[in-house]
Amino acid sequence: MIDGGLIDVAPSQQGCLSKMAIAPGDAGGPVRYTLRAGEHRLDLNARLGKPLRLRWTGAIACTHCGRATRKSFAQGYCYPCFKTLAQCDTCIVKPETCHFDAGTCREPEWAERHCFQPHVVYLANSSGLKVGITRGTQVPTRWLDQGAIQALPILRVETRQQSGLVEMLFKEQVADRTNWRAMLKGEIEPLDLLAERDRLLSRLEGGLGQLRQRFGADTLRMLDEVLVSFDYPVLEFPRKIVSHNFDKQPEVAGTLLGLKGQYLILDTGVINLRKFTGYEVRVS
Template structure:
């Protein structure tokens, strides 16, 4: 099956608190249920063509996560506040697309702690739960607080980055099989105590711990990430999916989202 890669989607076959993603990939020729392919041999071949995931035009180089340069500098999905919420200016009426901002920036946001092989703090829109956690490969998460918009959530995150990491170490995430750290909720209490009295607008959340169970039948002690521009093709037995990574029996992994815009042929 051929098509342009975009990030993997999923259906939650669990519930709101105990999340079980069943992954799929939408290609030009149809939807592939990736979870059904775990334990089977698959192949992924790059056809040396890139297409912008926004406008669809062919381009030599992709920017961000799958955009041609003109789209990268104008579409709201690639605006600076996507990566740095504290730079959002939608609350001031400034945005690349104000209608997009009304639906995605000027809405309730959560600041959360997640376990991705290590503890990290993050921000997400209310309608991106649990998608954000699944995309990051988090196995546990707890909401610290909610805020009225993206900018305010970004200010809270900036403060909490003084005591928590804000990046996922992908190697640790993919090799981690640990259970919930016993002090997980203690860290949430620490976060709330740290931002208390700092003139930030937020409302604390309850102590609900969310768990994500990924379709993985084998974890490797070491993993090696590959780029399709360098290896052109990969094949092997698919033994798991976690975050946006396909995990192969050999220990090779590939981040599908990072290959957004690549035209590929998938065989299975």
């Protein structure tokens, strides 16, 4: 059945999971979620308050090469791809360790397309104040994937390595991770991110100045952006976090109560679908 451009998943349809497609709501409405299982699409906002069942078939396919794999590495890759792809290198999660200039990058052409692109350093409120980095093209997707209720871009830099070095400075003052359990409980209070930005920039003025001297005055540019807020489609937040895991329990079922970050919130527990990218599931 086709409705608004989405192919609704019929009973017993199956496919390999991708991370949920998330988009800001229209006119300040709730964030929109779409489940992706192979070629099939399901409007999850329309399923709120209704039963949902996902059953893992036992099969996993690498999201890069498509080969079958007994175990998923780095959220969706087979072991050969995990060991050879630049996007699976540790410098992706620790950009300050970039080794492109040393000539040891696994895929220099891939790096030029992804790492040598403008990146944004931002503050967000997902489980409290945090700093983060993302490619400019991933705004606001990155914030939605993290379940942020507020976000504020503060700096634009020229490369991923530079964004990692800036983030290291901020990590001396503020967290860089989301407490997913706190995020899912829905008890996060709004913050004055503009005031937090000014406070942090004042404290880190010396370190940021040193980076400008190293890379050039124009490589770290201040941004004058407005604060962005998001409303997630949640009927009821869980009082106690119970986490589902396909590796331990192949069937996950319950009434869909909410969606936040890359999590489904069911009356039986929560599940991070991004963690199971490449897992083949039957959806009903």
